[in-house]
Amino acid sequence: MSIIPRVTWFTxxxxxxxxxxxxxxxxxxxxxxxxxxxxxxxxxxxxRVDRDKGRVFIPASMVEKAVGSAPSRILVYxxxxxPVMDLGExxxxxxxxxxxxxxxxxxxxxxxxPMTADLVRFSALTDALPNYAAQSTGIVSGDVPExxxxxxxxxxxxxxxxxxVVTGTFLIDAFRVMHEMLATVAGDQGALAEKPMAIFDCCxxxxxxxxxxxxxALIDCARTGLPAELVSMPLTGATSPVTLSGxxxxxxxESLSGVVIHQLxxxxxxxxxxxxxxxxxxxxxxxxxxAVETMMIDGAYAEIGKHLGLPTQAYxxxxxxxxxxxxxxxxxxxxxxxxxxxxxxxxxxxxxxxFESCQSLEKLVLDHEIAxxxxxxxxxxxxxDDPIALPLIEAALEKKEFLxxxxxxxxxxxxxxxxxxxxxxxxxxxxESKGGLDATARASERVEKLLSDHEPEPLDDAVRAHLTELxxxxxxxxxxxxxxxx
Amino acid sequence: xxKFLTECAQSIIDGNAEKSAELARMALDDKHPVLEVINKxxxxxxxxxxxxxxxxxxxxxxxxxxxxxxxxxxxxxxPVLEEDAAGKSAAGHVVIGTIEGDIHDIGKTxxxxxxxxxxxxxxDLGADVPVVRFVDEAVEKGAGxxxxxxxxxxxxxxxxxxxxxxxxxxxxxxxxxMVGGAPCNxxxxxxxxxxxxxxxxVAAVQLAKRLTGA
Ligand code: B12
Numbered sequence: 001m002s003i004i005p006r007v008t009w010f011t012x013x014x015x016x017x018x019x020x021x022x023x024x025x026x027x028x029x030x031x032x033x034x035x036x037x038x039x040x041x042x043x044x045x046x047x048r049v050d051r052d053k054g055r056v057f058i059p060a061s062m063v064e065k066a067v068g069s070a071p072s073r074i075l076v077y078x079x080x081x082x083p084v085m086d087l088g089e090x091x092x093x094x095x096x097x098x099x100x101x102x103x104x105x106x107x108x109x110x111x112x113x114p115m116t117a118d119l120v121r122f123s124a125l126t127d128a129l130p131n132y133a134a135q136s137t138g139i140v141s142g143d144v145p146e147x148x149x150x151x152x153x154x155x156x157x158x159x160x161x162x163x164x165v166v167t168g169t170f171l172i173d174a175f176r177v178m179h180e181m182l183a184t185v186a187g188d189q190g191a192l193a194e195k196p197m198a199i200f201d202c203c204x205x206x207x208x209x210x211x212x213x214x215x216x217a218l219i220d221c222a223r224t225g226l227p228a229e230l231v232s233m234p235l236t237g238a239t240s241p242v243t244l245s246g247x248x249x250x251x252x253x254e255s256l257s258g259v260v261i262h263q264l265x266x267x268x269x270x271x272x273x274x275x276x277x278x279x280x281x282x283x284x285x286x287x288x289x290x291a292v293e294t295m296m297i298d299g300a301y302a303e304i305g306k307h308l309g310l311p312t313q314a315y316x317x318x319x320x321x322x323x324x325x326x327x328x329x330x331x332x333x334x335x336x337x338x339x340x341x342x343x344x345x346x347x348x349x350x351x352x353x354x355f356e357s358c359q360s361l362e363k364l365v366l367d368h369e370i371a372x373x374x375x376x377x378x379x380x381x382x383x384x385d386d387p388i389a390l391p392l393i394e395a396a397l398e399k400k401e402f403l404x405x406x407x408x409x410x411x412x413x414x415x416x417x418x419x420x421x422x423x424x425x426x427x428x429x430x431x432e433s434k435g436g437l438d439a440t441a442r443a444s445e446r447v448e449k450l451l452s453d454h455e456p457e458p459l460d461d462a463v464r465a466h467l468t469e470l471x472x473x474x475x476x477x478x479x480x481x482x483x484x485x486x
Numbered sequence: 487x488x489k490f491l492t493e494c495a496q497s498i499i500d501g502n503a504e505k506s507a508e509l510a511r512m513a514l515d516d517k518h519p520v521l522e523v524i525n526k527x528x529x530x531x532x533x534x535x536x537x538x539x540x541x542x543x544x545x546x547x548x549x550x551x552x553x554x555x556x557x558x559x560x561x562x563x564x565p566v567l568e569e570d571a572a573g574k575s576a577a578g579h580v581v582i583g584t585i586e587g588d589i590h591d592i593g594k595t596x597x598x599x600x601x602x603x604x605x606x607x608x609x610d611l612g613a614d615v616p617v618v619r620f621v622d623e624a625v626e627k628g629a630g631x632x633x634x635x636x637x638x639x640x641x642x643x644x645x646x647x648x649x650x651x652x653x654x655x656x657x658x659x660x661x662x663x664m665v666g667g668a669p670c671n672x673x674x675x676x677x678x679x680x681x682x683x684x685x686x687x688v689a690a691v692q693l694a695k696r697l698t699g700a
Contacts, residue, residue, distance in 0.1 A: 101639055101669045146640045170640040171587070211589050237547065238592055282545035285596060285686065357668060 002380040004090050007341045009300040015307045018245075022252035023060045030057040031208045031257040035215035041264040063256050066263035072309045074227050074270040076134065077195040079162040079185060079457075085133050087227075087272065087311035090343035092378050093133035094336075094371040095166050096126055097318045097352030098201065099153075100139045100359035104324065106444050111322065111358055113142035116484040119156040121451060122351075125361055127161035128454035131371040134199070136166040138351060139359050145478040148471075150174045151181070154198075155471045156486065158185050159464060160456050166229070166348055168201035172213050175200075175220045177474050182226070184466050185459065193225030199272065199346070203231040204254040206239035210261065218258060222265035229272040229313050229346070230258045234297070235280040235287055244297050247277055251301045259310070272346060273305030274313030276356070287355050290320045290331025298335075299342035311345045315356065317367060317374075318349035324363045324440045328353060332363070333370045340374035347371075362443040365450070369419040376417035384411060422446050490518070491527040494559070498531025499538075501551025503558040510562035520566050524605075532556045532603045536688045549687075550596075553603035560605075578698035579629035581620060583611030584667075585644035590637035593667060593687075597633060600687040601694055617647045624661050630698050633690070636667040645670070646678040662697040666690060 010018070030048075033039050033056050043049045048057040073088035085093050103114040119139050126135040137153030144152045150170040157165050158181060165182075169175050178198075179189075186192035202218045204210050210218075221228035232254040234240030234247040241247060255273055262271050279293035280286075288294060298314040305312040316335035321327035332349070339347045350367035351359045385392075385407075396402050422442045424431055437445070459467070468483070475483055490513075497506040506528065513523045535552035538544035544552075580601055584594045591613040602608045609623055624632050632652075636642040645665045652658040662681040665674070675683035681697050684690040694700070 140639050142639075146643050149639050170638060205589055235592070280546075282547055283542055285546050285593070 002382040004343070004378055005341060005380050006090065006343055007299065007338075009296070009303045009342070015304060018249050018252055018304055019256075019307065021249050022256055023063050025208070025249070025253040026058040026063060026257055026260075027060060028057070029208065030055045031204075031210060031254070032056075033210045033215060033261075034212045035210060035219070037219055038210065038215045038261045041219075041261060045264055058257060058260055062260055066260040066267075067256070067308050067310070069263050069267040070259055070271050070310055071268060072311065074272065074311050075195075076164045076199060076227065077197055078164055079158075079197065079459075081186075081195050083195075085164060085346070087345040089345075090378065091345055092340050092343070092347060092375060093345060094317065094347045094350060094374075095132050095134035095163075096122075096136045096138040096364055097315065097349040097356060097359070098136045098138050098166060098168065100352060100357060102354070102358040103139060104322075104353060104358055104360040104363075106324070106360065106362050106440065111354075114139045114359070115143045116141050116156065116486055119153065120160055120486055121361060121447075122359065122364070123157045123160035124454060124456045125364060125447065125450060127163060127456045128450045129365070129368045131368050131375060132163070132350065134166050134346075135161045135163040136348060137168075141484075143484050144475065145480050147171060147478045148475055148480070151177045151474060152471065154178045154181055155467060158182070158467060159459055159486070162457055164196075165198045166201070166346070167198055168203075168231075169213065169217050172216050175217055177470065179220070179224055179226070181467055181470055184463055184470065189224070196226050196270070199227045199229050201229045201231045201274075202258065203233065203276075204258060206232065206234050206254065207250055208254055208257070210257070215261065218262050219265040222262045222269040222271075225266075225269060227270040227272055228258075228262055229274045230255045231274050231276050231313075231315075232258070232301075233276040233278065235278050236293070236297075237282065238280040240277075244279070244293055244300065247297050248300045248304065251275055251277060251297070252304050255301075255305075256308075271310065272313045273302070273308065273310040274315075274346065275301055276315040277301070286320070288320045289315060289318050289349070289352075289355060290327070290335065292334065295335050295338040298344070299338050302342050302344045306343065312343075313346035313348065314339055314344045316344070316347050316349050317370060318352035318356065319363075320353070320355050322354050322358070324353070324360050324366065324443070328363060329366065329370075329439070332367050333373075336367075336370045336374040337377065340378045343378075347374075361447045362440050365443045365446050366422055366439060369423050372417050372419060382414075384414075420446070487518070491523065491530070494523060494527030495531035495534065498528055498552050498555050498559070499534050501535075501548055501555050503551070503555040506555040506559040507562055510559040514562070514566060520563055524560075524563060524567075528556060528559050529605060536600070536604075536691060540688055546596075550599060553599045556603040578631060578694075578700050579607040579609070579627055580631045580633050580694060580698075581609045581611065581624040581627065581629045582633040582635070583615035583620060584613035584635045584637070585641050585648070586614060586616050587644065588636055588638050588641040589613045590635070590667070593637070594633075594635035596687040597635070597666065597684075597690045600691050601633070604691045604695075605700070606694060606698075617644055617651055620648045621651045621655060621657070625655070625657060629661065631662045631664065631694060633664045633666070633694070636665070636670060639669050642667070642669050642674070645680065649679055664690070664693055664697060
């Protein structure tokens, strides 16, 4: 047996201290809740409510009960009903970053507004890349009315990949439509609840506020059995204390209030302790996802999540660079490694550039190899034989090499992760003879190759027709009679 | 006098709100010409703060502290300015807010802080502001400019609706509109017929000055 390599951010005592202070914050300062149903749930359970200010004071006992009823393991399924995400303990999964406003068009060398065709390619490409356990509604399409932008992503995703979808709502009426689409693909609402095919992000507003939209999403998730993902985002020195530890405490308080509301809506419903904090950049006023301190807050709050016995998530393995360049690779790889070594269950980020604003298909293909290496990292170093090496060295003495040992043939594939052709490990001569392409150019070729070779499994005709009907009906409400051709 | 003005500017650059307020009171006690103290002293300071920030020599906390120091000084000087009709609202009145359906307000608040520090009178409507409210407030307060922040693709169309509302009330020619936020850019501003776009708070000040002729 090998150990899973892990980093630790806090002592047990510090973990308890962080949680205790978060609980104290919820008791003394409370949270601002703008959603009436949530206020009813909280006050019904015994929380003190200042109705004028929409402020709710949550007692420690309520937090404890909610944390106790939330499951520590969550399974998420693909279109065939197979569990492809097993969230809990130190099991790592990657999926692309979510909700980009723009796409980097490598051929035209410019950033532009994404269209339906881009969403289709993005989803199909994710489908073709095995290190991504799930897909995400990672791009917002510019050719449909803004009001249906959130659900339209789900509509495209469900048709172009069998993988589960990490998503979220932008408008309060979206959940119902998205849920109906998912249920259509899963069979019915019962089947979907039993084998959830999607995860919904729910973001509290820092500091300590639940807006009507995100709070409703939290409640809707609990009621329908779709896993909710808490995405608390303290921004150091801007919307939270500037210290990393202060941000982790605020994150804990916001997240715990979310767990309470969610578990009051339905005890035992699946909820993920996630987030998207940032070490706010004091020079530019931006929210860098690639800052090492951002990654440290991520790792640290995930450790608090584990301490509470909840599955965890983070927005990592992404970059603030505007192009697929050195900075992009550096920040994404570093984030992925920190995430993996922190045992974060759902890592959302690949493909993303420019502070969660821009997706790139080339980067998605490159990050897939980062994910592969990070996954390898977490498998650790195995002792496969006992004695470990002595007889092998003895056997190789005569031949003076190990290449021909049956032991080598038996284990080499298990020991090493083989990145695909976007990672160059050829000799200089070979590299030059093949055109001397840099990583992004290689990735660009690979994008086209994967998309032409990989045919995502089509949806059943009747299901597809029903899905389109749902989408068209919704689009008509916002003045679009005909959906873009896919 | 020269030395005094330099001291005023320096208090803003240092982000020293106590000092700037004290200097403002001294200016009143000693009956210095208020407009000159503002324009050649404090305003010079806040301009320098903006410049240093753009240059990367100053970071946001210092920028915001500079703005706060400016606010303190202006609080002292404002009442006197208002008596002196010529000096009223040196740079003009801006109604600012984040559009309906959108709760992102960090960027909007930064823009408001910097505009205020640069002499604009600000009505900050907060976040999730209905389209008509922008127009109601601007008309009521006689503001010359509306600044609308939007961070979501689903809400940016609200910026256009504000412009349409201004047109339908026939006040578009009196009120300029500037837009900003992550999904916006120059093209978007042109497309919806806004008067300008800016990508950060310091650029927003320059834009507002251009639009209001301040
Ligand atoms: C922090 C943040 C939040 C916080 C906001 C806290 C707050 N009090 O503001 C919270 C957690 C509440 C939040 C919620 C949501 N968010 Co958010 N959020 C962000 C994030 C990470 C940073 C925004 C920020 O504050 N930046 C720092 C400030 C200083 O910069 P700024 O706002 O851009 O402002 C500067 C300039 O733009 C300019 N400016 C701004 N306004 C104006 C106005 C004028 C007139 C001018 C001239 C200039 C100007 O000057 C400012 C200062 O330099 C962005 C990512 C991004 N790339 O922007 C996502 C982002 C905007 N959010 C996003 C989403 C999806 C959401 C949610 C819908 C998530 C959900 N499902 O719950 C909700 C929306 C709720 C709602 N109805 O509004 C998406 C938008 C995607 C899309 N297609 O529209 C983004 C892009 C992230 C992503 N890729 O997923 N979010």
